[in-house]
Amino acid sequence: MVEYKGILICGELADGKLASITTELLGCGRKLANDLKEDLSCLLASDVVGEASKEAIAFGADKVYTAEDSSLKQYQPDCYMQVLEQLIKESSPRVILIGQTFMGRDLASRLAFRLESGVVTDCLDLSIDPETKLLLQTRPVYGGNAQATFTCEIPPQVVTVRAKAMSPIERDDSKKGEVIPIKVEIDMSKVRTKIIETVQEEVTGIKLEDAPVIVCGGRGMGSPEPFNTILKELADMLHGAVGASRPPADNGWVPEALHIGLTGKIVAPDIYIAVAVSGASQHMSGCSGSKNMIAINKDPEANIFKQANFGVVGRYEDILPAFIKKLKDLLAG
Amino acid sequence: MPGVNMIVCCKQVPDPEAPPSAFKVDTAANKMVTTPDVKPVISPYDENALEAALRIKEKEGGKITVLSLGDKLIRDVIKKSLAVGGDELVLLEDEAFVGGDSWSTAYALAMAIKKIGEYDIIFCGRQSSDWDAGQVGLGIAEILGIPSITVGRKIEVTNGKAKIEQVIAGGYQTVEVTLPTLITITSELGDLRYAALKGIMAAAKKQPTIWKPSDIGLEPSQVGIPGRHSKLVQLFQPVKEVKCEIIEGESLAEAGENLAVRLREAKLL
Numbered sequence: 001m002v003e004y005k006g007i008l009i010c011g012e013l014a015d016g017k018l019a020s021i022t023t024e025l026l027g028c029g030r031k032l033a034n035d036l037k038e039d040l041s042c043l044l045a046s047d048v049v050g051e052a053s054k055e056a057i058a059f060g061a062d063k064v065y066t067a068e069d070s071s072l073k074q075y076q077p078d079c080y081m082q083v084l085e086q087l088i089k090e091s092s093p094r095v096i097l098i099g100q101t102f103m104g105r106d107l108a109s110r111l112a113f114r115l116e117s118g119v120v121t122d123c124l125d126l127s128i129d130p131e132t133k134l135l136l137q138t139r140p141v142y143g144g145n146a147q148a149t150f151t152c153e154i155p156p157q158v159v160t161v162r163a164k165a166m167s168p169i170e171r172d173d174s175k176k177g178e179v180i181p182i183k184v185e186i187d188m189s190k191v192r193t194k195i196i197e198t199v200q201e202e203v204t205g206i207k208l209e210d211a212p213v214i215v216c217g218g219r220g221m222g223s224p225e226p227f228n229t230i231l232k233e234l235a236d237m238l239h240g241a242v243g244a245s246r247p248p249a250d251n252g253w254v255p256e257a258l259h260i261g262l263t264g265k266i267v268a269p270d271i272y273i274a275v276a277v278s279g280a281s282q283h284m285s286g287c288s289g290s291k292n293m294i295a296i297n298k299d300p301e302a303n304i305f306k307q308a309n310f311g312v313v314g315r316y317e318d319i320l321p322a323f324i325k326k327l328k329d330l331l332a333g
Numbered sequence: 334m335p336g337v338n339m340i341v342c343c344k345q346v347p348d349p350e351a352p353p354s355a356f357k358v359d360t361a362a363n364k365m366v367t368t369p370d371v372k373p374v375i376s377p378y379d380e381n382a383l384e385a386a387l388r389i390k391e392k393e394g395g396k397i398t399v400l401s402l403g404d405k406l407i408r409d410v411i412k413k414s415l416a417v418g419g420d421e422l423v424l425l426e427d428e429a430f431v432g433g434d435s436w437s438t439a440y441a442l443a444m445a446i447k448k449i450g451e452y453d454i455i456f457c458g459r460q461s462s463d464w465d466a467g468q469v470g471l472g473i474a475e476i477l478g479i480p481s482i483t484v485g486r487k488i489e490v491t492n493g494k495a496k497i498e499q500v501i502a503g504g505y506q507t508v509e510v511t512l513p514t515l516i517t518i519t520s521e522l523g524d525l526r527y528a529a530l531k532g533i534m535a536a537a538k539k540q541p542t543i544w545k546p547s548d549i550g551l552e553p554s555q556v557g558i559p560g561r562h563s564k565l566v567q568l569f570q571p572v573k574e575v576k577c578e579i580i581e582g583e584s585l586a587e588a589g590e591n592l593a594v595r596l597r598e599a600k601l602l
Contacts, residue, residue: 102501106483109468113475118562121466143349145356149566192480193510200504250520281353305577314585323589330597
């Protein structure tokens with residue numbers, strides 16, 4: 001009988017470095033591994049992993065498995081699954097942590113169903129039950145209207161973690177760890193999908209996830225135009241970025257890359273200005289980590305006012321121009 | 334058979350557009366309870382998935398079988414899938430199915446799909462709007478041993494292959510796969526069309542096929558609560574108390590100015 005031990009993180013790279021979600025997973029994985037008194041390992045798969053393996057150690061990993069192959073440059077499920085299945089067979093981790101990203105959403109359930117174990121996606125909180133050593137996994141459900149805590153007794157437990165839900169530990173480059181290259185032999189005959197084209201629809205200016213200030217427009221904006229005029233003017237003035245709730249993205253008023261919410265970007269800026277956003281739970285799931293929220297909405301009963309720190313009730317067309325002008329004067333003075 | 338043979342999985346859920354105050358957790362029963370005014374609907378992403386199938390049927394011809402799982406499913410809700418152009422409706426309907434998780438649900442749906450037999454494409458929504466887990470589609474594909482592609486927003490079918498545009502971080506990618514396959518669909522594909530009166534009349538006359546667990550070869554231990562791989566320990570609603578300071582003025586423009594002054598005072602901007 002196999003003994004399942006340790007935490008394995010399935011990491012991601014961005015421009016040759018550890019993706020921020022991976023440093024967050026390492027932070028949370030480190031704590032879980034300490035509680036269990038077991039090892040924390042991290043898999044990094046790409047065409048070239050390079051210095052990122054040292055980064056993973058500096059952020060908390062005891063062991064880093066590197067898998068380098070040209071077929072791993074981009075996430076492709078049938079290639080990544082082969083690497084993971086092999087590694088899991090050899091290392092039998094108790095828990096596998098993956099980011100709730102495009103890759104994680106796609107990979108985690110495949111893996112759990114292939115292993116016939118259990119998976120809990122989009123977790124906000126993870127802890128070890130001291131008695132059973134089972135992982136307590138808490139995630140939002142019903143579009144963010146409630147939360148649920150799950151356990152699973154069939155190892156290995158596969159988990160995805162929401163971006164910005166966990167904090168990385170402080171980077172320590174003096175920390176020692178082991179880098180273990182995996183011998184990768186991808187059987188291309190088992191790769192059933194082919195990526196024909198990848199298109200990055202780059203949005204100019206500051207990235208939403210990194211912006212300290214976000215000006216978000218909702219369904220009540222009524223058309224694409226104000227996203228490029230008045231909301232952009234305010235965002236530019238505050239060195240922030242423009243975002244949107246789901247209806248503007250679904251209506252094609254803004255690119256999907258601006259969509260903030262349960263199935264879009266997860267953001268946690270210092271200031272979140274919600275304009276004509278009703279505050280549906282699905283949207284709030286994407287921005288509830290904001291430190292300060294300001295709402296402008298014509299409906300005094302809108303849910304957004306239940307979460308905002310400051311609010312003005314009225315049509316944004318009547319409020320925003322005067323707000324921007326006054327703010328400009330105040331900031332200049 | 335000419336055209337594309339499709340199966341669309343649709344879940345009945347409480348309307349996710351209902352206000353947050355309509356959702357209350359019954360802590361004793363560990364269950365979500367919605368106020369009586371919340372109507373059941375087909376989960377929105379499943380509606381997008383149905384629309385994806387209808388577009389393919391329009392272009393390439395074929396057949397759409399809609400598959401749903403639950404207990405006491407509301408006929409008016411689920412029959413919308415027939416009214417908009419679905420051809421057949423199969424319901425896995427039994428109280429034994431209640432209380433399952435992604436594992437038991439995907440397993441039952443996969444067994445039903447095996448019984449249906451022939452298919453080119455299985456469509457699912459990217460996630461249901463109640464549990465939001467996004468696992469069942471991928472699970473069905475793993476159990477059936479077929480490839481799956483997630484978060485599709487545009488599908489083209491030619492010569493036994495499908496080309497899928499899938500949404501990725503910051504853009505999209507086009508992926509090609511040989512049929513049969515499973516595809517999960519996201520809202521960017523577009524809303525489900527409205528049913529025409531003729532469709533509604535025709536749907537009213539159609540009777541769904543109803544299968545119990547034993548009809549698809551499932552033992553009681555494999556469905557509902559006994560069939561789960563994960564255990565729901567606790568369902569709860571975190572209390573979040575934020576007091577919103579409403580800024581007013583003689584006019585809305587003045588309220589806007591006052592907001593600017595107040596935010597400067599609070600040293601937020």
